[in-house]
Amino acid sequence: MLSRTADHLFWLARYVERADFLARIVEATQRLAALPMSYSGTGTEWESALESSGAADGFHATRAAAEEASVVEYLTFAPDNPSSIRNCIEFARANARAVRTALTVEIWEAINSAWIELKRYENSNIARGRYDREELSRFLELVKKTSLDYDGSTDRTMLRNDAYWFSRLGLYIERADNTARILDVKYHVLLPMDEAVGGSLDYFQWTAILRAVSALTAYHWVYRENIKPWLIADLLILKMEMPRSLIACYDNIVRFLDAIAKAYGRPGASQQQAHEVMTKLESATTKEIFRIGLHEFITDFVEDNDRLGRTITEQYLLY
Amino acid sequence: MQQSRCFDEMTVADGAIRAVYGKIARWLAATPAETLASRRSQAELLFRRIGITFAVYGEKDAGERLIPFDIIPRVMLRSEWSRIEAGLVQRVKALNLFLADIYGGQDIIRSGKIPADLILRNPQFRPQMAGRRIPHDIYVHIAGIDIVRTGEDDFYVLEDNVRTPSGVSYMLENREVMMRLVPDLFAEHRVAPVENYPDALLASLRSVAPIAAAEEPTIALLTPGRFNSAYYEHSFLADKLGVELVEGRDLLVNDDRVYMRTTQGAKQVDVLYRRIDDDFLDPETFRPDSILGVPGLMRAYLAGNVTLANAVGAGVADDKAIYTYMPEIIEFYLGEKAILKNVPTWRCREPASLRYALDNLAELVVKEVNGSGGYGMLVGPHATKAEREVFAAKLAHDPDNFIAQPTLALSTAPTFFDAGIAPRHVDLRPFVLTGANGVRVVPGGLTRVALIENSLVVNSSQGGGTKDTWIVDDAIFDEAAPWQSQLQNQAG
Structure with a gap:
């Protein structure tokens, strides 16, 4: 095309x-x-x-x-x-x-x-x-x-052809960026403390985050627990069943980039980068993320995601 | 009343209904105005939804305007159409032979039938094309020939549009919308289908691919882009043809070959159905300031590596001064009398004609020889005295640039308005396709209607509307006699 x-x-x-x-x-x-x-x-x-x-x-x-x-x-x-x-x-x-x-x-x-x-x-x-x-x-x-x-x-x-795949790539790159941004802005309210007794004052901040990515109900279905900040991070970063999580976005990005590579008969830089990001997400744990710092993790991710957007442009979209 | 002087396609002078409109008349009589109005807004909604709009140059909201659509179809008998069709085929054959000749041996100039300077100094004549052969000698692959009717048996060709004629998408969409709005009327009329137009167009385009092209030639439609008034049509046609809709920036020329930039790298293009005028095609050859075109396209074209439809330089035949010679052109190349008449025309370049035109401006229509879209013309009877004076000065200053014609009493057809049904002037633009496989016309074409009372200007850029055009078999009406007479009894 x-x-x-x-x-x-x-x-x-x-x-x-x-x-x-x-x-x-x-x-x-x-x-x-x-x-x-x-x-x-x-x-x-x-x-x-x-x-x-x-x-x-x-x-x-x-x-x-x-x-x-x-x-x-x-x-x-x-x-x-x-x-x-x-x-x-x-x-x-x-x-x-x-x-x-x-x-x-x-x-x-x-x-x-x-x-x-x-x-x-x-x-x-x-x-x-x-x-x-x-x-x-x-x-x-x-x-x-x-x-x-x-x-x-x-x-x-x-039709499930390249037109569809590029449409979907746009959606998931943007969605990953959005989820990452809200995590980045709100990371300070997600830092784990000793489990707050009763309702933490941050409770409403937490639910606001979940609402912004329409995940409030999803949270309860996934964890069957009260709102806990590290679980919010877990949900929005690592939970495959959460359609706006970073890992779910990359699951799709990898899939559609691979479909393009297969149809065109050759993979390139964007396939490689996407797989790298996916590997990072798959091997990450919430514990590990909080150990190196939620902020640092998210900042890295936003950069990776931006770079992948540019690579896709260079590889396929320039005219 | 001026209306009474012209031929109405539904109602003849004594108030009787012409047989071909019998079923329509019955439908109109039986349908309350509110139902018609709601059908019309339904149609408008459909058009708006599918994005059919037409940009008009120079208007503030030019971006998105809907061409008014009238829900009363324009109906013609197969027998009437067959004559028009034969005339169209003849005319387009002659146009192609004429163009092949003026860029080839120039027999017609040597024969003295047409003054040499009218061709050689014509702004649409492209010297680059002289002595070049193009596939199958076809210059005009797509023609839109404007036809008007003035009487039961009187059809005239008003204009030959052979550069980038537009409107065919409206012909196709009008039909789709009408089939959804009035399925019963369709069942009753058994209207000749037009939906195969894109398929016929594709066949024509494929047939003219360069000989060296692959068995499956790559075809693309070249558009000036989404700010062009006919952009909707370009995208519509590309979609129906199943070909890429490209802009100049999507193409590049390398080694005298044309490529499009795709997600899989450069892909060679064999045939370009271009909807960009010659002047803007290639900044290296034509207007250097063109950003719509493709640098080097003419090199690839002249090297025979890409076919352009229509051909570069076809515009000469579109010229209104050349138009006046069409009967001679047809006779010269085909040895036949023209089946479709030309409107009698005064060539203002000839002193006697200029004098006549200036003396009779109030009765004449004066057009620029290179104009199109209804711009730059004067309709004498409808112009103010001041307008005529301004125009007379222009005409006297540059007579070569103008032709004059009598104001034809264009036929009228019933048209729906909130206040009721009223006759409005119409014309007809059938689309004629030429390929290696011959000349084809889908039955009918685009009927344009001047919605303003007494107006003769049907161009969509000037506020005209459109109608669906129905070609119906004569036999359909044989069975119509009983209620038709009933209707007349009611009227009487």
């Missing part, structure tokens, strides 16, 4: 996944910030929402204090934030439109209807800087539904 087509498919998937993640971050943070100060801890929830979504620098360069209305505006509708949800949907559709022929009607409709809906929000309160929680929640629902529609239609309607 054309390198440009593969590139557009790859980024289409990334932007849809990113929009979904941003929607969850905003929701989880809203919930956290609505708690009494004594429960939520620091009062810097919105600052860390910015950091988790990689938007802190851009925000501070153009805006004053990080409080709810301004951060939500920045993460959802700000035209000047290249990674705002609005821009993610715009970019997703621009990528989709550029490769209309590589998409099934169902995928196109999932993206195009989201874009048409987005246009309806153009004159809404939040888009014009007036904070409106009800409207916001409808909008975030739309975003989450779009990623489900995109994902479902990709799964149900695409």
Whole structure:
């Protein structure tokens, strides 16, 4: 297939996944910030929402204090934030439109209807800087539904060929990045202490993390235990059954890269790098991760993941 | 009323319904306006969902506009169509022979039938092509010939579009949408199918691959990109053909061969169905500022390593000044009389004609010889005095650049509006395919309709709409007699 087509498919998937993640971050943070100060801890929830979504620098360069209305505006509708949800949907559709022929009607409709809906929000309160929680929640629902529609239609309607594999690679590289980022920003609340008696104050921070990756219910099903910080790390890094864990993302990345290598008759640098990351994850234990430092482990991972994205681009997507 | 002077495809002068529209008339009479309106919004939704939009240059929201679609089909009898079809085949054969000649022996110039400078100094004439042979001597693989009707038996060719004619995607999608909206009408009419167009196009393109190409030639569709007004069509066709949709930046020329950049490295391309004008194809040969094209493409083309459809230089035959010679061209190459008539045309380059045009501007349509898409033309009867004066100055200043034609009374067809059904002017653009395997026309084409009352400009860039075009067997209507007379009784 054309390198440009593969590139557009790859980024289409990334932007849809990113929009979904941003929607969850905003929701989880809203919930956290609505708690009494004594429960939520620091009062810097919105600052860390910015950091988790990689938007802190851009925000501070153009805006004053990080409080709810301004951060939500920045993460959802700000035209000047290249990674705002609005821009993610715009970019997703621009990528989709550029490769209309590589998409099934169902995928196109999932993206195009989201874009048409987005246009309806153009004159809404939040888009014009007036904070409106009800409207916001409808909008975030739309975003989450779009990623489900995109994902479902990709799964149900695409041929299992390179077009599908590059789409999936985009999704899992982005998802791995998102999960890693939220772990990185929140690592300090996940550091193991002596088991807290009663509810730790960090309890709500922990559940916010789980909510951001829609894993709160999953946690209970996997561990059948109270929320414990090291188990959160375990779930989001090493649990294969958790679809947003780093290891589950890499399980998919390795699989799809191998499928491409097989179809094209030759593996290359990206296959090699992906297998290396996977080996690291497979041989890691929570204990070991906390021994060398959660922060260091995650920082390394984010770098590895970024590098793999660049390698895939160089190997397949340049035009 | 101006309407009464022109031929209506459904209703004749005394109010009777033409047999071919009998079933449509009954359907319209039996269907409440609200139902038609809801069908129309259903159609709009379908088009919007599948992403059929048309960008109009120079408009702010140019990005995404929907071409208005009318749900009342335009119906023609097979017997009417057969004559048009024969005329189209004849015309396109002659166009190809003409182009092969002007880039070859130039017999027609030596015969004195057409002034040499009209061809050799034509901006669309490409000297690079002189003396070159291209596969099967086919220059025009895809032609869109615009036809208008003025009476029961009067059909005229208005324009020959042989550069990069567009609209075929609307022909195909209109049909799909209509089949979903009015399945009963289809069952009753047994409409000739058009869905095999992409397949016929693919066969034509494959047949003209360079001789050296592999048995399975690689075909790609070259688009200027997603900001082009016809981008939707390009992607639609690439999809239906099962070929890559490439932009200039996806291609490279190496060793006089064209390659596309794929995830598996460079892959050679044998046939390019290009939807980019000559001027932008190759910055090394044509406009150096073109970023849409592919540097070196002409080298590969002239070396015979890639086929371009349509051929470089085909635009000469698209020229409205050349158009005026079509009857002579057909006679010269085929020894036949033209089956389809030309609109009588004054060539403003001839002093007597210019004088006539200037004196009668209020009755004439004046067009630029190289114009397309309805831009740069004057419809005399509908222009203000001031507009005519401005245009007269332009015309007097550069007469070679213009032709003038009488304002034809284009036929009208019933069209649905919220206020009711009203006649609107229509034309027809059938698509003619030429390959090594011969000339083919799918039955029908794209009917364009001028939605504004009395307007004669049907171009989608000028606010025109489209209709599905139905070619139906004459025999279908033999059984229609009883209720048809009933309908007339009701009317009477």
